[in-house]
Amino acid sequence: MQRRHYGTLAAVAALSMAFTLTGCGAGSGSGNDVTLKLVAADYGSGEANTSQKYWDDLAAAFEKKNPGISVEVDVRSWKDVDRDVAEMVANDQAPDMAQIGAYADFAAEDRLYRTDELLPIPTQANFLPLLNQAGEVDRVQYGMPFAASTRLLFFNRKLFADAGLQPPKTWEDIRAAAAKLKADGVTYPFALPLGTEESQAETMMWMLSGGGGYRDAVNSEYDIDSAANVETFTWLRDKLVKPGLTGPTAPGHLDRQAAFEAFTKGEVGMLNGHPTLMEAAEKAGVDFGMVPLPSPDGAATSSMGVADWMMAFKQNGHREEIGRFLQFVYRDENVLAFSDAYDILPVTVTASTEMESDAKHSKLKPFLEELPTSELYPVGKTSWAKVSKSVKANIGKAVTENGDPEAVLSGIAKEAAEAEAAEAATSAK
Template identity: 25%
Template sequence: MKLTRRILAGVAIGGYVALTAGAAWAKTELTFWSWRQEDKAFYQDIIKKFEAKEPEILVKFETYAPENYQTILSTALAAGRGPDVIQVRAYGNLETIATPGYLLALDQQNAPELANFPAPALAAETLRADGKVYAVPFAMQAQLVVYNKKIFKDAGLNPPKTWDELVTVAQALKAKNIAPFANGTATAWQNETIIGGLLSSMLGKQFEEDIVSGKANFTDPRFVNALAKLKDISQYFSPNFTGVDYPSSQQFFVAGRAAMFAGGSYEVANFKSQNPALDLGVFPAPVLKAGDQALIATYYDGGYAVNAKSDKKDAALKFVRFLATPEYGTAFTNTLKNLSPIKGIKVEDAITQDVAKLADNSMSYLMLVRFRYQEPSGSVLLQANVQKMLAGQQTPEQAAAEINKGIATYYKPFQK
């Protein structure tokens, strides 16, 4: 609601009105939607800092369940409603709401802070059809392995560097009645994060280049063999892992009942908030053989956008520009343990510093970055078929063939 200046009270004296309570000045109230329910306390604190700088603007923060967010948001925007400021996802999911014109295009004139970001971060928030940026990027995420340092130390183990070392570590932990991995596969999307965390080094940058250029497809032996390795290591996942969903796998790790969690760097802050006593570390996906390059899988998680139909665009832009400053990026990184892509931030947290170093050697979180623009989404294909493979319903070859078949329906390099 936007309030106009008004006379609160007055007393008529000789034909004039004497003010008794003064005037109330306008305040603009912005609505800000997000799927990051676990980050609510952080955003509420950030909003207080922004409101202190901009006392004429109020920001109301609202969150929705991650699995329902995109549908709720798209429905509201299609009806000409929705929030003034939107936390949007990147790549293909951005395009679904930018293409219909729901978002305000950003440029160096209305958002000069875009200069604070590297080109790949801006590309993740760019609509390919017009080349315009529609959101200020908020995080670079990494898929890797989070591990419990105390469990490793007590067991006399070091983080594995090769796949054979990973198997040896898993066997040693199991022999001590310690679950090697907390991961389950009942939540379909978790299967994609597991692949990013465990198989990136084995697949490698050259595989990604060959896939993008069309020199290879997903029936390539490199991909099939990597899936076979994943199938083998899954025996060390959470007990009855095919029935364990994402929240349950998180709680299993937080409780200190498992040594490793294959997933995202974004897990660290959540784990630590639930159990501050956890001593955690991270390591990249193990290489197939010593001497190979260890990699993590990275992507840009999303951004902050302005609703094109908001009648408070000026205020919304002020808030979005604030979310693009090094001041904000530093707070974001050090509080949430997620790497902000904003240039000039100071990373204080030791684990986040480790993630930043690992990010120097990375490949794309492949399906999200490359194949989530059309249907059937590469991510959905990967998640569903790997889930079946790990449940014993498909072989690695069958899973790879189904993934390739779906992507080939629209990806011309695979249609040769």
């Protein structure tokens, strides 16, 4: 990771222990007999490594230091958690905090505390600059980054060696390798998860690889049905899906977790993955390599970065208690404990620097190096939650045998424009 982001902030972050929440203006209650409710996403793959254990241990440690404040954490699947929180908010049953994938629509509805109402300046300044900026709506930060990752192309070294293959550098290399792996009987030569779990990520990776993206490079407006994006999904349809190189499950019905599990069973030749896949593959005894997702001609392109967000709702009025808890959450030892448990990249300067210098995290360095210059989802747009939902529901149709990538992408773009227009109308009132 490039240290130029960190040197000037390390000393500032070290001051955080000297600040209290009174110093940053928080103070809505006495801190006695309050129960905070947090709804959080599960980063585990099952009961054995569910995030519930992490949060239960963290809450117990916090409660020991803060008598009178209890924390109840409800951990839910990534498939459900964003929708569940939205339903809670719509029913006037917002939790005190939510750790999910998007925050901007709640911020636009004036439901969230600003970050500076909750955390002292040194804690705010310790977030990685890219993530701090991504947590803003109209230059005010509401989303606090909780976990980050970037993506690389994973490949099974044994399957590649058996087939006499080298790591791919171009899209044609991917196609040719997948064809050879299929001939060798590999179940998923290239796993392409465009199902409802996290297809917005797979979509963005391929868009960036093809020179496109969700937004244009000039004014950051949506450009979902750009010529580059249409060309990318036409290539996926014609070169990977139609020839049967993506396995027995249609991409639109293949979820990320199922693809990851197949990789750990040795059934996948290649797939895009994040750091969590490393530990699962290692435990399963899979020898794997990692390279940036190739581009059509092998030239370097932007990588995708992902941040998941912590937010605090104003409905229950527990600002001081929420602030105390979140300051505890963002202590280095707690940030690193979560990162260690799930091979997730830390979101703070000091924790990232510590991870980078620790030899036991050497395999995470390729991901860490990608993060400062990666491109994130347009999470600062209040329309993003609706756009992401549309991508999850529709993108798989673009690569079916009779799919029409241009029509599918245009349909998603239309929903994005409608969401943007609704946002503008709301702002004008």
